[in-house]
Amino acid sequence: MSMRVSTSNIFFLGAQSITARQADLVKLLQQLSTGRKILTPSDDPVASAQMLEVTQSQSRNGQFLLNGQDANSAVSMSESTLQSVVELLHNVKQLAVNAGNATLTINERSMLQSELSSRYQELLGLANSTDGNGQFLYSGYQGSTRPFEEISPGVVAYFGDQGQRQIQISDSRAVPVSDSGRDIFQRIKEGNGSFVTEASTTTANTGSGIISPGSVTDPVKWATAGFNGAPANFSIKFDVSNAVPPVTTYDIVDNTQGISLLTGAAPAAAGPYARVYQPNATIDLRRLPTDPAGPAFDYGAQFSIEGAPATGDSFTVRGAKDVQIFDTLTLLGKTLSSNKSSPAQAAQYQNQLNLVMQGVDNALTRVASIQADIGTRMNEIDSVGQNKTDLNLQYSTQLKDLGDLDYAKALSDFSLTQTYLQAAQKTFTQTQQLSLFKEL
Numbered sequence: 352m353s354m355r356v357s358t359s360n361i362f363f364l365g366a367q368s369i370t371a372r373q374a375d376l377v378k379l380l381q382q383l384s385t386g387r388k389i390l391t392p393s394d395d396p397v398a399s400a401q402m403l404e405v406t407q408s409q410s411r412n413g414q415f416l417l418n419g420q421d422a423n424s425a426v427s428m429s430e431s432t433l434q435s436v437v438e439l440l441h442n443v444k445q446l447a448v449n450a451g452n453a454t455l456t457i458n459e460r461s462m463l464q465s466e467l468s469s470r471y472q473e474l475l476g477l478a479n480s481t482d483g484n485g486q487f488l489y490s491g492y493q494g495s496t497r498p499f500e501e502i503s504p505g506v507v508a509y510f511g512d513q514g515q516r517q518i519q520i521s522d523s524r525a526v527p528v529s530d531s532g533r534d535i536f537q538r539i540k541e542g543n544g545s546f547v548t549e550a551s552t553t554t555a556n557t558g559s560g561i562i563s564p565g566s567v568t569d570p571v572k573w574a575t576a577g578f579n580g581a582p583a584n585f586s587i588k589f590d591v592s593n594a595v596p597p598v599t600t601y602d603i604v605d606n607t608q609g610i611s612l613l614t615g616a617a618p619a620a621a622g623p624y625a626r627v628y629q630p631n632a633t634i635d636l637r638r639l640p641t642d643p644a645g646p647a648f649d650y651g652a653q654f655s656i657e658g659a660p661a662t663g664d665s666f667t668v669r670g671a672k673d674v675q676i677f678d679t680l681t682l683l684g685k686t687l688s689s690n691k692s693s694p695a696q697a698a699q700y701q702n703q704l705n706l707v708m709q710g711v712d713n714a715l716t717r718v719a720s721i722q723a724d725i726g727t728r729m730n731e732i733d734s735v736g737q738n739k740t741d742l743n744l745q746y747s748t749q750l751k752d753l754g755d756l757d758y759a760k761a762l763s764d765f766s767l768t769q770t771y772l773q774a775a776q777k778t779f780t781q782t783q784q785l786s787l788f789k790e791l
Contacts, residue, residue, distance in 0.1 A: 409746035412739055415521055419736040422518040425482045425528040426732065430725045432480045432488060433535070433718055439477065440718070443470055443680060444711045450687055451704050453697075464687040471680045475499060475507065478536050482528075489532035492516060498532040505681035509533050520735050526728050535721050537675040539714050542706070544671055545573055546583065548654050550702045551665040558589070558661030559694040561701050562654060564709050565668070569651025576636070576650040578607040582670035583650065585612070585636065589660040590622020599628040599660060603636065606667075612638075615645035622662065631657050636668070658698055679710035 449455075450463055478499045481487050486494030490511030498511035513534070515527035541547045548562045567573045576583035584606040592598045602624035603612045611618040613625040625643050626634075634656065637649035656666065682703060691700040 405746055409743060412742050412746065415519070416736060416739045416743065418518050419520045419732050419739065422520055422526050422528050423729065423732045423736070425488075425518075426526075426725055426728050428480075428482050429488050429528075429530065430722060430729065432477055433722050433725070436474065436477050436718055437715060437722075439470055439474055440676070440711050440715050443467070443683070444708060444715075446470070447683055447704055447707050447711065450683070451701065460687050464684055467680060467684055467687065471677070471684070474676065474680065475501065478532055486516075486529070487511070489530055489535060491529065491531045491533075494529065499536070499677075505677075505684070507675065507677040509537060509675075520732060521739070524731070524735060526732055530721060530725075535718060536677070536714075538673045539676055539679075539710065539717050541671040541674055541713070542709055543567070544713060544716075545570070546652060546668055547671050547706070548666060548668050549706060550699055551586075551667060554663070554665075555695070556661065556664040556666075556699065557695045558591075558664045559658035559698040560589070560656050560660035560664055560666065561658050561698050561705070562587075562656045562666045564705065565652060565654030567652050569649075572649055572651030576652070577670070578605065581607045583607075583668070584670070585668040587634065587656070587666045587668070588618070588622075588624065589628065589662065589664045590624055591660070591662045592623055598623070600624040601626050601628050601634075601660075603634075612636075612648050613642050613645060628656070628660065630659070631655050661695075674710065676710070676714040679707055679714065682710070683707045 446463055446467060450460065455463075478489060479487060479497055480489070487496065487498055490496045490498035492514035493511050494516060496510055498509055499507055500510060502508045509532055511532050513531045515531065516529040517525040518528050519525045542549075543564045543566060545567045546565065548565050550556050550560070550562065573583070586604040586606055588602045588604060590600050592600070600623040602614075602618055602622075603626075604610070604618045605612055609618075610616060611625075626639075626641075632655060633653050636652045638645070638647050652668070654668065660666075686700060686703040686707065689696070689700055689703075691697040
């Protein structure tokens with residue numbers, strides 16, 4: 352049995368073959384011009400789905416890279432600003448050291464005071480620094496709120512909050528890019544960080560005693576130095592006898608309980624007291640074998656006093672509170688403008704300078720701790736950024752493997768398809784010439 356093929360069928364098949372080859376050729380031309388082997392999802396549905404997933408992941412990864420750059424910029428600006436604060440505080444400390452020169456004239460101290468005023472305004476400006484987007488660096492969450500304002504001469508208020516703005520730099524990590532100004536500029540411990548030693552603030556001392564910052568010898572014992580939850584607060588009271596030579600004695604009074612620690616009873620209204628004073632000798636906040644009989648006490652702290660305290664002079668030892676660095680600069684300004692013509696005034700002047708220098712040292716320590724934290728953040732941003740860069744390269748390689756054209760194979764296919772097209776065209780031409788009156 353034979354099958355007949357109509358003339359119209361022969362023409363249709365020939366034209367269809369040419370059209371198919373032309374379509375293949377056009378597709379190969381598009382692939383060669385774009386460098387991509389998948390032009391539409393139908394070319395390879397599985398690879399297309401994989402490419403879509405990888406592209407989305409790469410896009411998300413790219414956004415994290417941009418976020419990391421923004422975070423690094425903000426954190427770097429904060430670190431640079433804090434370094435300027437450190438340099439300023441070193442200058443202020445040097446100024447305080449210079450102020451301790453006993454030969455300074457009133458005019459020279461006035462010049463130091465003028466320089467201090469400039470430093471004060473500079474510090475206020477640094478505390479109100481902004482990032483590249485105009486957001487305040489040290490106002491917490493409230494980036495548009497100016498954090499520090501001088502509400503009266505020497506009195507600075509904080510209007511930010513205690514939050515930290517964050518930027519997402521990976522799926523699992525958001526890094527802080529701002530800090531609370533309260534943590535940096537206001538939460539600075541007084542004195543040696545545990546307690547403050549200072550001349551009496553209720554009555555002016557008339558002697559030349561100068562108290563040292565002191566130190567904590569046992570933190571656990573100092574932590575229990577208070578009474579019934581009240582913070583530690585002790586007074587060192589002095590008496591100078593009329594003997595020749597005079598003998599200076601002192602008592603240690605627990606102001607919270609209202610008793611003499613040395614006798615265990617109410618403090619005596621006048622001396623002589625139980626301990627003999629020696630300039631620069633250690634004064635221990637604990638019972639000594641030479642003390643009179645009384646309740647044992649040991650608060651794990653000690654200090655010393657130099658100079659010659661007078662009868663009725665007293666010094667205070669109390670737990671350190673948080674102060675702001677602006678107050679320390681204000682205290683230095685007041686000290687520079689004070690009178691120190693008498694030995695007692697000179698001692699008070701030096702006691703206040705000591706408090707200022709302790710405050711500046713504590714501020715430097717506080718800023719250094721924030722800088723260390725910022726350095727840790729910068730390292731983390733760099734590390735995450737490097738990981739994201741490596742991951743981006745992996746995504747690009749994966750997309751290349753899935754979608755990039757193999758030019759050698761494509762050129763070979765292009766040449767072969769051209770041959771097929773030419774063959775189809777020639778065959779179709781010859782088919783058109785067929786008739787009952789012409790032989791093949």
